[in-house]
Amino acid sequence: MRGDSAQYVAGRLVSAAVLLAALSVVVYAGVDLLPGDPATARLGTDATPEQVAAVRERLGLNEPLGRRYLEWAGGLLHGDLGTSANGTSVTDMLDGRLGNTAVLAALTVALLVPASLALGIALGRRAGSRADGTGSTLLLLTTAVPEFVVAGVLALLVGAQLGWLPATSLVPPGDSPLAHPDVLVLPVLSLLWVSLAYATRVVRAQTLVALRAPHVEAMRLNGIPERAVLRHGVLPAVLPSAAQIWLISAAGLLGGTVPVEVVFNYPGIGKLLVSSVSTGDLPVVQALAMIMGGLTLLATIAADVIGAAVGRTRSV
Structure with missing residues (x-):
């Protein structure tokens, strides 16, 4: 069984390498095909053809796409x-900038894990009740509201109108965002909005399945306290699926932070990505797209490995 698991992991690693290579091709070619000319965007519309040609030569834009990709x-x-x-x-x-974005993502995940686990199990235990119906409806509605809309509302209401927290997340150059925790609250809450709703729904569904499992029913019939049933019967069954969702959410947050960072003027990769796209700075856009796509891909594969490992363990 251990040999099978090692073989499966090795296969997934090979798949990851192949997919990363394919992702690099898609990212490079896709970004290269973006509308506009990087040289013109850099020099402005008043640039002469000679100036544009010189910049294109300096940036290597006259080389064939395949050669430029291989060098990159x-x-x-x-x-x-x-x-x-x-x-x-x-x-x-x-x-x-990448570290600042990682701080936002890490804080969001640190809140997401316990909050989604507690809320999902609580709703699952009360399945069919009014509290479950109300909570599930609110979670479903929450997933329909994008993070940037939540960010805008929080910045306007909590920041600008009420003045409870900064409406813009400005961090002095050279300082860590952790040294200014007040500027992190609203961006983290904005990111937590949709992630919490989705993860909680998954945990709730897994809790319902676990509560109907024969071994959980047997534990209850034997008079084992409910808290022990949850700890030893329900939680082990819920955690693998929850861990998969948390991994994928964590990787997705690197891309999800972009609109939130723009709203709050947070010094992460969001503002850099937007400005790079508008000015046609292709190397920056390609690097950011590759980082975000690669992390999401690796997190998805890690989630697959966790799911397969749990499935093999249960089958033993």
């Missing part, structure tokens, strides 16, 4: 994310 992919393998259109290393541009 080779750099990725050596940890080189490329050079921005302004001549700055993309790695240097992401330094700090």
Whole structure:
């Protein structure tokens, strides 16, 4: 059985490598096909054809797409994310910003895990009750509201109108966002909005399945206290599926932070991504798209491995 598990994990790792390679092709070609010319976007509409041609030559845009991709992919393998259109290393541009975004994602996940687990199990135990019906309806409605809408409402109401928290998440250059916790509250709540609703619904569904399992019913018939039933009978059955959702949510948060960061003017990758797209700074856009897509892909594969490992364990 251990050999089968190791073989499965090895297979998934090979699949991950193949998918990452395919993702790099899609990212590079897709970003390259974005409307507009990076040279014109950088110089402005008043630039002369000679100036545009010189910039295109300097940026290597006259080279065939395949050759440019191979050079870019080779750099990725050596940890080189490329050079921005302004001549700055993309790695240097992401330094700090990527960490700031990771802080938002980590804080959101740290709240998501216990909140979704507690709320999902509570609703699952009360399935069919008025509380469950009301809670499930609210969760369903919550998933229909995008994070940037929640962010805008919170910034306007809690920040601008009530003044309880900063409406903009400005962090002094060189400082960690953790040194200014008040600027993190509203962005984290905005990100938690949809993630919590989705994860809670999954935990609730798994709780219902676990509560109907024969071993849980046997525990109750034997007079085992409800708290012990939940701890030893329900929780082990719920956690694997919950862990899968938490992993995928964590990876998705790196991309989900973009609109929220823009709303709150938070110094993460969001503002950099938007400005890079508007100015046609392709190396930055390609690097960010590859990072976000790669992390989401790896998290999804990790979730598959967890699910398969649990399935094999239960079958023993």
